Amino acid sequence: MVIMGCGRVGAQLAGLLDADGHEVTILDVDAYSFRRLPSDFKGTALLGNGIDEAVLRRAGIEEADVFVALTQGDNRNVMAAQIAKHIFNVPRVICRIYDPLRQELYDTLGIEAFSPTTIFAHLVKEKIEG
Amino acid sequence: MYIIIVGGGRVGYYLARALLEEGHEVLIIEKNASFCDIINEEMGSVCIRGDGCEAATLADVGAGRADMLVAVTGDDEDNLVACQVAKYKFNVPRTIARIRNPQNEAIFKKLGVDVPVSATNIILEAIEKEVPTHPLTHLLTLTERGLELVEVRIPPTSSSIGKPLKEIPLPAGSRLALIIPKNRRPRIPTPSSILREGDQVIALTTPEAEESLRTALTGT
Numbered sequence: 413m414v415i416m417g418c419g420r421v422g423a424q425l426a427g428l429l430d431a432d433g434h435e436v437t438i439l440d441v442d443a444y445s446f447r448r449l450p451s452d453f454k455g456t457a458l459l460g461n462g463i464d465e466a467v468l469r470r471a472g473i474e475e476a477d478v479f480v481a482l483t484q485g486d487n488r489n490v491m492a493a494q495i496a497k498h499i500f501n502v503p504r505v506i507c508r509i510y511d512p513l514r515q516e517l518y519d520t521l522g523i524e525a526f527s528p529t530t531i532f533a534h535l536v537k538e539k540i541e542g
Numbered sequence: 543m544y545i546i547i548v549g550g551g552r553v554g555y556y557l558a559r560a561l562l563e564e565g566h567e568v569l570i571i572e573k574n575a576s577f578c579d580i581i582n583e584e585m586g587s588v589c590i591r592g593d594g595c596e597a598a599t600l601a602d603v604g605a606g607r608a609d610m611l612v613a614v615t616g617d618d619e620d621n622l623v624a625c626q627v628a629k630y631k632f633n634v635p636r637t638i639a640r641i642r643n644p645q646n647e648a649i650f651k652k653l654g655v656d657v658p659v660s661a662t663n664i665i666l667e668a669i670e671k672e673v674p675t676h677p678l679t680h681l682l683t684l685t686e687r688g689l690e691l692v693e694v695r696i697p698p699t700s701s702s703i704g705k706p707l708k709e710i711p712l713p714a715g716s717r718l719a720l721i722i723p724k725n726r727r728p729r730i731p732t733p734s735s736i737l738r739e740g741d742q743v744i745a746l747t748t749p750e751a752e753e754s755l756r757t758a759l760t761g762t
Binding site: 463464465466485486487488490491494495498499511513514517520521 | 595652653
């Protein structure tokens, strides 16, 4: 599994998948962000930009079963996800898109995209309305 | 034509000026407010502030009736998304994207951008055409047939000089199409044609045979 973006979500996801015994490679453009990984993380932390074909190859994208794009940039996530899906034919590609409109568009284009904005708004609304 | 330009940096600025002069209807979408102000001051109201990757912004500027969208921001991913939103949400017939990483040319084409433009590749092509010592230049690729048209210039050290063509061991899949001697008229190669220093040879070859063709014509 290849995860792009070692922010809070990426690092936590990498830790969980690693603990479940999956082979995980996590990518980030900033080496400092790898501090978020759990100390017992057995996977690979790789410095590089996930929208670069060469970097994705080095991360082992050709053998990956799952690719997850979780950087702060919607467009970066969308581009990396499409490279993973259409160039490297990764079987399962998941992508975070904050902008709900863009998320809808890419969902219809066959990218499994979710918008934390929409999800969180609904969650909070449910909590308030009980 | 109605042309939307995403990105009001230097490329977008000069592009808009040139297109306006040609009489096109042009609109620039730029995130930075001070860039917008400068453009609007100099060219009239042609720039709106916003994110050209957002469907809402594109709807505001009437992307549905645009003939073309050109994305020239400094980031490849932003240019890709602007083109895709224009194409898939607003059915803009033609999209052009500027790319920084030359590797993205093939990726962008595959992902639906009509014309990806890489400054790096354009300069590289210009160098290949300009540098006279470059032994083999690609002129044209016939992708469907797996063939390419190349130009080879015969260097003074080549062992092929002075020999009739039938004695030069050309690789299978390569054929010489034209010999253009210096200061003389081009001729169609025959088995008895003789190559001279400085001749330009136009040849048809497969990508696999390219290297052996180069060696046969320019090797010492």
